[in-house]
Amino acid sequence: MPEGPEVETIRRTLHDRVVGQSISSVWRSEFAFRTPSKTKDLLFLVGDRIAELSRFAKVLILETDNKRGVMLRLGMSGRIVIEPTSAVLAKHTHLRIGFEGCDFELRLIDARRFGDVQPYKTLKEKEEILAGLGPDALSFTPDEIKQVARVIKKSQREIKVILLDQNVVSSVGNIYACEALFVAKIAPTHKGCEVSVAKIEAVLYACQEVMSKAVVNNGTSFMSYFDGNGRKGSNQHHLLVFGREGESCDTCKRPIKRIVQAARSTFYCSYCQT
DNA sequence: CCACTCCTGCGT
DNA sequence: ACGCAGGAGTGG
Numbered sequence: 001m002p003e004g005p006e007v008e009t010i011r012r013t014l015h016d017r018v019v020g021q022s023i024s025s026v027w028r029s030e031f032a033f034r035t036p037s038k039t040k041d042l043l044f045l046v047g048d049r050i051a052e053l054s055r056f057a058k059v060l061i062l063e064t065d066n067k068r069g070v071m072l073r074l075g076m077s078g079r080i081v082i083e084p085t086s087a088v089l090a091k092h093t094h095l096r097i098g099f100e101g102c103d104f105e106l107r108l109i110d111a112r113r114f115g116d117v118q119p120y121k122t123l124k125e126k127e128e129i130l131a132g133l134g135p136d137a138l139s140f141t142p143d144e145i146k147q148v149a150r151v152i153k154k155s156q157r158e159i160k161v162i163l164l165d166q167n168v169v170s171s172v173g174n175i176y177a178c179e180a181l182f183v184a185k186i187a188p189t190h191k192g193c194e195v196s197v198a199k200i201e202a203v204l205y206a207c208q209e210v211m212s213k214a215v216v217n218n219g220t221s222f223m224s225y226f227d228g229n230g231r232k233g234s235n236q237h238h239l240l241v242f243g244r245e246g247e248s249c250d251t252c253k254r255p256i257k258r259i260v261q262a263a264r265s266t267f268y269c270s271y272c273q274t
Numbered sequence: 275c276c277a278c279t280c281c282t283g284c285g286t
Numbered sequence: 287a288c289g290c291a292g293g294a295g296t297g298g
Contacts, residue, residue: 003292034280034294058293075293077282092282112281114293157275166294173292223284223291242292263277265290 002074004058004138004171005214006225006233010080011055013228017082018062018099018106022049025098025105033094034116041119045070045097057133057170061126062097068121071129075114081107082228134169137176137207138215149200155192159200161262162192163207172207175220178242178267180206187273188266189259213238241267 002010026042048064055061060080063069072080072095081090085098085105095108095117108117120126134151135144148169152162162168163177172180181188184203186195195203214220219233222243226232236243240250245258249269259266 006292073293075281076291077293110281111283112291112293114280116294164293175292220292225292264293 002058002078002219002225003173003176003211004055004136005176005211005235006219006227007055007058007060007074007171008138008215009219009227009233010074011053011060011228013231014080014082014106015053017104017228018050019053020050021099021102023047023064023097024100024102025096027096027098028117029094031094031113033118034114035118037117037119042070042095042117044068044121045119056130057136057166058173059130059133063126067123069119069126071116071118071120071126072108073116073118075110075112075116077112077224078108078110078115079224079226080228081109081226081230083107132167134165134167137169137171137204138211140204140208145201145204148204149197152192152200153195153197157192158188158261159186159190159192159195159203160188160266163203164262164264169204169207171211174264175222175239175242176207176211176214179210179240180204182241182268182273183210185273187270188261188268241269243267 023045026045028039048066051065052063060072082104085103090109092111093107093109097106118129155162163172180203183206186203214235217235220235221232222236241256244256246255252271254271257270
């Protein structure tokens with residue numbers, strides 16, 4: 001479900017509610033998360049005070065004063081909400097974190113369970129979990145863009161598929177990969193090595209641009225994304241190609257096409273993107 | 275590189 | 287009934 005901008009929006013909407021709270025309870029459902037961990041592996045959080053709620057790539061990181069914490073990944077269908085402790089549990093609620101003296105709690109709801117919950121007990125463990133993720137396109141520096149462009153230039157894979165590889169560049173998902181390639185006027189089917197370094201850098205800047213705008217719009221609620229307050233974003237009204245198969249390209253008025261790459265839909269304009 | 279996997283829900 | 291869904295990993 002969420003890409004970098006949606007996770008960032010969730011982080012912002014949750015931040016003031018949870019930072020500074022002391023954790024009084026942690027509950028998880030009977031289902032195993034993708035990274036195996038027992039309930040007791042989360043109970044160490046009880047009693048800790050939340051120092052920070054941060055994000056890297058599509059990972060939400062809840063860290064306590066004791067420099068340990070838990071990472072939340074939402075997969076395709078995950079949602080995080082703050083709800084009254086007394087509120088009926090939504091179907092597919094898999095994690096609840098309660099706070100001392102509060103009548104509300106944080107809940108992770110994830111129908112497909114493609115998401116994950118990864119506790120860490122030291123900063124070293126935290127680093128290990130995040131190791132391998134490429135530079136975050138939401139906070140790109142010019143040097144990072146040059147570095148990522150060099151990697152892409154050497155690749156035989158299709159550029160759209162590369163943009164989805166979190167180990168090359170992170171935070172970009174299917175929506176924003178399509179949008180950025182349209183902005184940069186690059187055909188999604190080109191191999192990385194076939195595209196000029198200048199155009200590769202252009203699409204990386206475009207990733208940062210379209211995702212920054214998406215953050216301003218509180219994310220893209222295409223299917224079922226909601227922020228931490230249960231509100232929809234509005235960026236779906238600003239998409240140029242994603243989800244618009246058959247509609248006319250804003251630039252040339254020709255119909256937008258849909259193809260499948262690496263089992264994911266790609267939307268693009270075959271006339272504007274060359 | 276591709277195919278396939280994890281899982282549920284929704285629209286046609 | 288079937289195809290599709292914003293993610294990510296695996297094994298051939």
